[in-house]
Amino acid sequence: MQHSPQLNANGELQHLLSIEGLPREVVLQILDTAESFAGVTEREVKKVPLLRGKSVFNLFFEPSTRTRTTFEIAAKRLSADVINLNIAVSSQSKGESLLDTVANLSAMQADIFIVRHASSGAPFLIARHVKPHEHVINAGDGRHAHPTQGLLDLFTIRHYKKDFTRLTVAVIGDVLHSRVARSLIHGLTTLGAPEVRVIAPQTLLPSGVEALGVRVFHDMRAGLKDCDVVVMLRLQNERMGGALLPSAQEYFKSYGLSAEKLRLARPDAIVMHPGPMNRGVEIDSTVADGPHSVILPQVTFGIAVRMAVMSIVAGN
Amino acid sequence: MKLPDAEKLCEQLAAELRPRIGPKSAMIGLYTGGAWLAERLHKMLDIESALGLMDIAFYRDDYHAQGLHHDPKRTKIPFDVNGRDLLLVDDVLYTGRTVRAAMNELFDYGRPASVSLVVLADRGGRELPICAQHCGARLEVPQGMRLRLTRADDGHLALALEPRRAA
Numbered sequence: 001m002q003h004s005p006q007l008n009a010n011g012e013l014q015h016l017l018s019i020e021g022l023p024r025e026v027v028l029q030i031l032d033t034a035e036s037f038a039g040v041t042e043r044e045v046k047k048v049p050l051l052r053g054k055s056v057f058n059l060f061f062e063p064s065t066r067t068r069t070t071f072e073i074a075a076k077r078l079s080a081d082v083i084n085l086n087i088a089v090s091s092q093s094k095g096e097s098l099l100d101t102v103a104n105l106s107a108m109q110a111d112i113f114i115v116r117h118a119s120s121g122a123p124f125l126i127a128r129h130v131k132p133h134e135h136v137i138n139a140g141d142g143r144h145a146h147p148t149q150g151l152l153d154l155f156t157i158r159h160y161k162k163d164f165t166r167l168t169v170a171v172i173g174d175v176l177h178s179r180v181a182r183s184l185i186h187g188l189t190t191l192g193a194p195e196v197r198v199i200a201p202q203t204l205l206p207s208g209v210e211a212l213g214v215r216v217f218h219d220m221r222a223g224l225k226d227c228d229v230v231v232m233l234r235l236q237n238e239r240m241g242g243a244l245l246p247s248a249q250e251y252f253k254s255y256g257l258s259a260e261k262l263r264l265a266r267p268d269a270i271v272m273h274p275g276p277m278n279r280g281v282e283i284d285s286t287v288a289d290g291p292h293s294v295i296l297p298q299v300t301f302g303i304a305v306r307m308a309v310m311s312i313v314a315g316n
Numbered sequence: 317m318k319l320p321d322a323e324k325l326c327e328q329l330a331a332e333l334r335p336r337i338g339p340k341s342a343m344i345g346l347y348t349g350g351a352w353l354a355e356r357l358h359k360m361l362d363i364e365s366a367l368g369l370m371d372i373a374f375y376r377d378d379y380h381a382q383g384l385h386h387d388p389k390r391t392k393i394p395f396d397v398n399g400r401d402l403l404l405v406d407d408v409l410y411t412g413r414t415v416r417a418a419m420n421e422l423f424d425y426g427r428p429a430s431v432s433l434v435v436l437a438d439r440g441g442r443e444l445p446i447c448a449q450h451c452g453a454r455l456e457v458p459q460g461m462r463l464r465l466t467r468a469d470d471g472h473l474a475l476a477l478e479p480r481r482a483a
Contacts, residue, residue, distance in 0.1 A: 033388060040374065
C-alpha cells in the first residue's frame with residue numbers, strides 16, 4: 001500500500017488533507033475527540049491550553065467566512081495564536097509562488113497551516129514541503145476535498161443518529177462541483193453507512209460517480225424515500241443559466257427540498273446543509289428553519305471538530 | 317508484592333470523609349480509575365449534588381512530547397463549582413502531574429471554596445508539591461511498574477500492578 005501523505009510513520013495523523021484514504025480508526029479518533037471538545041465549547045471558559053505558544057496561519061486563497069471563522073475560533077479555543085492572511089491583497093498578487101509564501105510563513109515559526117485553495121491538490125503540495133513539526137489542514141481545495149466539513153457532517157449525523165450501519169443518506173444537488181459531497185461520501189463509506197444516495201441531474205454528477213459506492217437517482221422523490229439523513233448541497237449561482245441548468249425556478253421544482261418532498265423521507269429524518277444556503281433554490285425556508293433542520297448545530301459542531309483535528313495533528 | 321484490598325480501602329476512606337460532608341460538598345472523579353472510586357464513594361456518602369467526572373487530556377503537560385491521548389472522555393461537571401467544598405478523587409497518586417492538570421481544568425469552571433484530594437493509594441515519587449488530604453494506603457512501588465485500579469464486571473474494585481508500557 002502506498003504511504004499516505006497524511007499519516008506519519010506510526011500511522012498517526014500528521015496532516016489532514018482528505019477523508020479518502022483515512023483509516024476508520026483515525027476518523028473515529030477525530031469524532032471521539034471532538035465529542036470531548038464539544039463539552040469545552042459549552043463551558044463558560046471555552047478555552048483549553050493545548051496549543052499555547054503555537055501559531056496557526058489561516059491561508060485562504062479563496063474567499064470563505066464560515067470555514068475561516070470557525071477555524072479561527074477553534075484555534076483560539078486551543079489557546080493558539082491565529083494569523084489570518086488575506087492572500088488576495090498580499091504577496092500572491094505580487095507574483096510570489098505558493099511554496100515561497102509558505103516558506104516565508106515557516107520562517108515566521110508557523111506550526112499549523114490551514115489552507116483553502118481553488119486548485120485541487122494545493123494542500124498536498126504544501127504538506128510535501130513543510131518541516132516535520134509543521135502541519136497542514138485542508139480547508140477546501142478545488143473540487144477535490146473539504147475534509148473538516150465532511151468530518152463535521154459525520155459528527156452531526158452521529159450526534160443525531162448514533163449508529164451509521166443502518167442509515168440511508170441522500171446527498172442532493174451539485175455533486176459535480178462539490179468537494180463537500182466527495183468528502184462526506186468517503187467518510188460515510190469508511191464508517192459503514194449501507195446506503196448512500198446521490199440525487200442530481202446528470203449534468204451535475206461527475207462521470208463514474210457510482211465508483212464512490214453510491215446509488216444514483218435523478219428523480220428526487222424516488223431518492224428521498226425512507227432516507228434518515230438528507231444533505232443538501234449549495235447550488236452555485238455561477239452555474240445557473242449556462243449549459244448545465246435552465247433556471248433557479250426550474251431547479252427548485254426538480255431538486256429543491258420542500259416540506260412536501262421531505263415527507264417522503266423518514267419522519268425523524270435530519271436535514272443538513274454545508275452553507276451558505278440559497279433559500280428558494282436548493283432548499284425552502286420552511287425546511288431550512290423547520291424542525292428537521294440541523295444546519296445551525298452543524299456550524300457549532302464544526303468548531304469542536306476543528307479543535308479535535310488541530311490538537312491531534314499538532315501532537316503527532 | 318501484596319497489595320491492599322481496594323474494597324476495604326474504600327470503606328476506610330468513606331468513614332474518614334463522612335464527618336466532612338456538608339451542604340456545600342461536591343465530588344469530582346478523574347477518569348478512569350478515579351471515576352470508579354468516586355462513583356463508589358459518592359454513593360456511600362450520599363452526597364447531594366450529582367457526581368462530576370473529569371478527563372484531563374486537554375490539560376496534560378506531556379502533550380507536546382506525547383501528543384493527544386486517544387479517546388479522551390468528556391468532562392461533565394453537573395454543578396456550579398463556585399463556592400463548593402470539592403473532593404477531587406483519583407485512584408493512585410504518583411508524580412502529581414494529573415492532579416495539577418485537574419486543578420487547572422477545575423478553575424476553568426469557577427472558583428471553589430476549597431479543594432481536597434482523595435486517593436486510594438499514594439505510591440510516592442512526587443515531582444510536584446502536591447499531597448493528598450485523604451489517602452487509603454501508602455505503598456512502595458518500584459519505578460518501572462504501574463499501579464492502577466481495576467473494576468470487574470460485577471463492580472468489584474481491586475488494585476493491580478503491571479509493567480509500565482513504553483511511551
